[in-house]
Amino acid sequence: MVLKGYPRLSETFIAQEILALERRGLRLEIWSLRRPTDRFHHPMHKAIRAPVAYLPEYLHNAPLRVMRGALAALRRPRLPALLALFARDFVRDPTASRLRRLGQALVLARELPAESAHIHVHFLHTPASVARYAALLTGRGWSFSAHAKDIWTTPDWELAEKLRDARWGVTCTRDGQRxxxxxxxxxxxxAYHGLDLGRFPEAPSRNDPRDGTDPAAPLRLLCVGRLVAKKGHDDLIDALAGLPTTLHWRLALIGGGELCGALEARVRECGLAGRVTFQGALAQPAVIAAMREADLFVLPTKPGPGGDRDGLPNVLMEAASQALPILATAFGGTPEFISDGVHGVLVQPGDPAALAAALIGMAGDPDRRRRLGAAARARLVKDFSEEAAVSLIAGRLRVSAGLGAAAIGSAPEVSPCVS
Known part of the structure; x- marks a missing residue:
């Protein structure tokens, strides 16, 4: 498995998939382009047995590894094909990043164990370039899991050529698949990510009648997501600033990111500093605990700079696992999980006024919130368990690694593994 960074708090869907594939008997290795930067890890990361290797994030920091990779490549018959491919890519993308991808691929090609029979990569942008170059040089096949930013910000020419060269691929929303x-x-x-519901506690009863009218019992709002533009935190803050003073609420924001300082300043400017709490990035048990205490989950995603956007945020399914009612935007893959008025409430992205109106309506109707939360959980259990996606990916990986279409859950032969 080639990943951009590992482990990452924001990529629970990847950790969940790796763990599930291991439990189905696949032998995996993890190769990461970057070292971790998060302070915490999820319990899932501790349960994953796959060894982890880190490629040089910057080539000048590991000149000997890069040199050994280049020298080893000189002895490979597929080097001319790789150099021709790289030259075509570099003409269209003459950047230092492109050179770095080639250097990382040379290191990966040299250091991959011989028994690594297939390469699978998460994200079709930078990680897929490294995987594609290494696969071509070594004669291995490669496949991909595409998600969101990689689909919408990678140039068409690059996506089309990677799709052509990969043996197969999956993505996690119909929006991305289209x-x-x-x-x-x-x-x-x-292949929707889904959830392994065995890792989550049963949903709480949700019988508290909080409606925001009692200052001693304010409505408890929760938003979980990296503090980046596409999550729409600025719209949420603007919406909260437009709520009537008679509506009493508190918002907990879980997540870290580049916009933390700007969002904190915006909260102060709007006079909301005493009502909004920035909790930073937290491990999954703390996130689930916050969901169990909250009255309403809010996630107003929207288009980000350069076309960046979310797919189907896993936190929506995590909120649904706790029967927490959801207010979100009809954007990306969210409507594939949440039908407006059935499993939650959806408003148009980038519209703080519509978000404020929906907040007011949901705050004043605890019974409706309870019905929507229960419906979202039922939708999750019926249609979004992890089983279907992991079974599909595991079956494809078995064939690609030369293990045959073994029955799910059976142990593989002792050798080929997936990197």
């Missing part, structure tokens, strides 16, 4: 199918019809399968 985008990839426009470039290469039928090359990408749909």
């Amino acid at each position: 985008r990839l199918d426009e470039l290469a019809q039928g090359r990408t399968l749909l």
Whole structure:
């Protein structure tokens, strides 16, 4: 498995998938382009047995590894094909980042154990370039899991060529699948992440009648997501600033990111400093505990700079696992999970006034919140368990690694593994 960074708090869906694949008997290795920067790890990371190796994030920091990779490449018959491919890419993307991807691929190609039979990569942008170059040089096959930013910010020419070269691929929303199918019809399968519900506690009863009218019992709002533009925290703050003074509420923001300082300043400017708490990035048990205490989950995602956008945020499914009512935007993959008025409430992205109106309506109707939360949990249990996606990916990986279409859950032969 080639990843951009590992482990990452914001990528629970990847850790969950790796753990599930291991439990189905697949032998995995993790190769990460970056070292971790988060202060905490999820319990899932401790349960994963796959060894982890880190490629040089910057080539000048590991000149000997890069040199050994380059010298080893000189002895490989596929080097001319790799150099021709890289030259075509570099003409269209003449950046230091492109050179770094080649250097990382040379290191990966040299250091991959011989028994690593197949390369699978998460994200079609930078990590897929490294995986593609290394696969070509070593004669291995490669496959991908595409998600959100990689689908919407990678140039069309690069996506189309990667789709052509990969043996197979999956993505986690119909929204993303449609985008990839426009470039290469039928090359990408749909595999919703889902949740392993065995890792989550049963939902609380949700019988508290808080409606925001009692200052001693304010409505408890929760938003979980990296503090980046596409999550729409600025719209949420503006919406909260527009609520009537008679509505009493508190908001907990969980997540870290580049916009933390700017959002804190915006909260102060709006006079909300005493009502909004920035809690930083937290491990999953703390996030679930916060969801169990909250009255309403809010996630107003929208388009980010350069076309960046979310797919189907896993935190929506985590909130649903606790029957926490959801207010979100009809954007990206969210409507594939939440139907407006059935499993939650959806408003248009980038519209703080509509968000404020929805907040007021949901605050004053605890019974409706309870019904929506229960419906979202039922939707999760019925249609978004992890089983279908992991079974699909595990089956494909078995075939790609030369293990045959073994029954799910059976142990593989002792050798080939997936990197």
